[in-house]
Amino acid sequence: MSSKCNVLIYGGGAVGSIFGWRLAQQSTNRVSVVCRSNFERVRSTGYALKTAAWGSGCFIPDQVFKAGHVRRSSHLQSYDYVVCSNKFAGDLTPTLRDLSGIIRPTTTLVTAQNGMDVEVPLRRAFPTNTILTTICNIGCSQILPGLVEQTADLKRKAFLIGVPYHDNSDRNAALRRRNALAAMDSEFDSIDCVAEARWRKLIFNCAWNSTTALTGLNTHELLRRSGASQMVLQLAQEAYNVAIASGIQLDPQMPHETIKAAATSAPITPSTLQDARNKRPMELTPIFGYLVMQAAKVGVQVPCITLMYDLLRQMNDALVARQSWQVPDMLLPAVEQLLGREQIRER
Numbered sequence: 001m002s003s004k005c006n007v008l009i010y011g012g013g014a015v016g017s018i019f020g021w022r023l024a025q026q027s028t029n030r031v032s033v034v035c036r037s038n039f040e041r042v043r044s045t046g047y048a049l050k051t052a053a054w055g056s057g058c059f060i061p062d063q064v065f066k067a068g069h070v071r072r073s074s075h076l077q078s079y080d081y082v083v084c085s086n087k088f089a090g091d092l093t094p095t096l097r098d099l100s101g102i103i104r105p106t107t108t109l110v111t112a113q114n115g116m117d118v119e120v121p122l123r124r125a126f127p128t129n130t131i132l133t134t135i136c137n138i139g140c141s142q143i144l145p146g147l148v149e150q151t152a153d154l155k156r157k158a159f160l161i162g163v164p165y166h167d168n169s170d171r172n173a174a175l176r177r178r179n180a181l182a183a184m185d186s187e188f189d190s191i192d193c194v195a196e197a198r199w200r201k202l203i204f205n206c207a208w209n210s211t212t213a214l215t216g217l218n219t220h221e222l223l224r225r226s227g228a229s230q231m232v233l234q235l236a237q238e239a240y241n242v243a244i245a246s247g248i249q250l251d252p253q254m255p256h257e258t259i260k261a262a263a264t265s266a267p268i269t270p271s272t273l274q275d276a277r278n279k280r281p282m283e284l285t286p287i288f289g290y291l292v293m294q295a296a297k298v299g300v301q302v303p304c305i306t307l308m309y310d311l312l313r314q315m316n317d318a319l320v321a322r323q324s325w326q327v328p329d330m331l332l333p334a335v336e337q338l339l340g341r342e343q344i345r346e347r
């Protein structure tokens with residue numbers, strides 16, 4: 001790696017912008033970002049961030065690319081780290097196509113996404129590259145394009161970085177890159193036991209992301225409803241049972257800790273609830289799909305998780321169907337005249 005470190009954040013939303021902002025504090029780092037809906041705003045004014053963990057600041061990326069056009073616009077760049085903080089939902093082909101134009105043999109890929117096995121599509125597409133995984137322990141959201149807020153943390157370091165696979169041809173190189181990345185911010189840390197940390201996070205996401213998305217309530221609002229904490233606890237317990245049957249060692253108090261962590265932190269609006277509110281596709285497969293599949297594999301009953309997954313999929317189908325209803329630009333004036341401007345906007 002040269003003395004300058006080139007980083008590309010793929011998915012410049014809440015998590016990606018915070019991660020990129022922290023890396024950009026190092027004068028030897030050059031941090032660029034790939035954006036989608038917020039591209040124009042970030043390209044013109046960058047990000048403004050307000051965080052509980054690091055205070056407030058702004059982040060002007062070195063370069064800002066538009067998702068789908070990275071290959072064409074960045075042909076001269078060579079990145080040391082590419083951080084994937086896009087959502088793990090829907091068709092990942094356009095993302096992998098974008099990445100295939102810029103990943104070099106020396107590029108380290110870093111996933112910063114929720115769920116289990118989110119590294120698998122990257123491993124398939126880039127079989128010889130080093131892949132690192134990041135567990136994100138913060139609650140954050142992009143409240144307006146380019147305006148990001150982090151209000152909650154889960155009492156650990158914000159970003160835990162580990163090496164997910166033991167089949168990597170050069171594990172020492174992977175560990176060096178993990179350590180180099182983890183040393184870039186005081187709220188970043190290296191972890192050795194990735195599986196355990198992933199399961200802890202999966203249990204939290206299973207219990208809270210489902211119940212908040214389905215009810216439309218944040219963690220504290222939900223806890224005030226009668227019966228809600230039992231439901232959240234039941235989900236955490238089922239996910240915990242799957243983890244134990246899969247050979248993961250966790251504290252038996254973990255399901256109760258899942259409730260306590262949310263009760264004692266600031267109110268959290270989990271990313272799945274944010275997606276539901278913003279009518280965006282939700283990340284269901286890497287959290288609930290994985291758990292249901294793994295439960296069947298290890299012979300554990302997960303009735304509540306199965307029900308939640310089913311309800312969330314129905315909700316997601318409605319969100320996706322709504323998204324795909326788009327009036328072609330050239331027909332817009334005629335359709336507006338027929339239906340009235342407000343009805344078009346409401347859709």
Ligand SMILES: NC(=O)C1=CN([C@@H]2O[C@H](COP(=O)(O)OP(=O)(O)OC[C@H]3O[C@@H](n4cnc5c(N)ncnc54)[C@H](OP(=O)(O)O)[C@@H]3O)[C@@H](O)[C@H]2O)C=CC1
Nearest residue numbers: 011012013014015036037067086087113114136139140271
């Ligand atoms: N928010 C949180 O508190 C936490 C989030 N996470 C995880 O971090 C990851 C990122 O979440 P978060 O930052 O909240 O999400 P955001 O929606 O804020 O940001 C995601 C970014 O990626 C872009 N994007 C999404 N899908 C694609 C795609 N298929 N191709 C190209 N760009 C894409 C989005 O564009 P567009 O704006 O157009 O949708 C947006 O710029 C998720 O896996 C989430 O589960 C983990 C812990 C906490």
Ligand SMILES: CC(C)(CO)C(=O)C(=O)O
Nearest residue numbers: 138139140268270271272
């Ligand atoms: C831990 C939590 C709930 C923090 O926001 C999260 O991972 C998410 O939002 O998906």
